[in-house]
Amino acid sequence: MARMFCATTLAGPVLATLLLTGCGGSLADTDAPAPARPDRTTAGDFCGAVLAGSRATQPLAALLTRGGTVPRAELDTAAQAVRSAYADILATAPGEVRADVERSVAAVNLQLDALEAAGGDTAAVTRDAELRSRLEAPEYTEATERVRSYVGEHCGIDGRGLS
Secondary structure: OOOOOOHHHHHHHHHHHOOOOOOOHHHHHOOOOOOOOOOOOOHHHHHHHHHHHHHHHHHHHHHHHHOOEOOHHHHHHHHHHHHHHHHHHHHHOOHHHHHHHHHHHHHHHHHHHHHHHOOOEHHHHHOOHHHHHHHOOHHHHHHHHHHHHHHHHHHOOOOOOOO
16 A cells, blocks of 8 residues: 655654654664563553654644644654654563554654754655655554554554544
C-alpha cells in the first residue's frame, strides 16, 4: 500500500506508526533491531506510554498541519518531546512487539531527522523521494501494522483514529 508523504504523513506515523514512534539518536542510524531482551514490562506500562506518546505528538502535528516552514525553535521543542515520549514507548515495549516498535520508532526518527535537516521546510521533506521510498518499504509498513494491531488488541486503542 503506497502512502502519500506530506505534512500530515509525518504526523500520522508519529501518531500511529506506533501512535508512537520516535526515539532519539541512533535508532534512525540502524536497520537491525536490537537483540531481544527479557520482557519485564507490562501491557499497562506500554499502553500508558503509547497514550503519552500520542499526546506528545499533538504540538508537532499542529505545526505540520500549518505547512510551510516550521520555525526552528518550535520544531526543536516539538521534536524533542516526540523523541522523548517515544523513547519511553520503546523502553516499555513488550518483547513480542519490541522489534516492530523499534522499526516504527526508526521510521518516525527518519522523518524527524529529515524535517530538521530541511530546516523545518515541510515541502522539502514531502519531495524527498528517497525518504518516501524507505518509509514505504515493507519492513517499516508491516512493522507499523503489527504494532497498531497489538496496541488495538492489548491497549484498546485504535491507532487509525488517534490524531
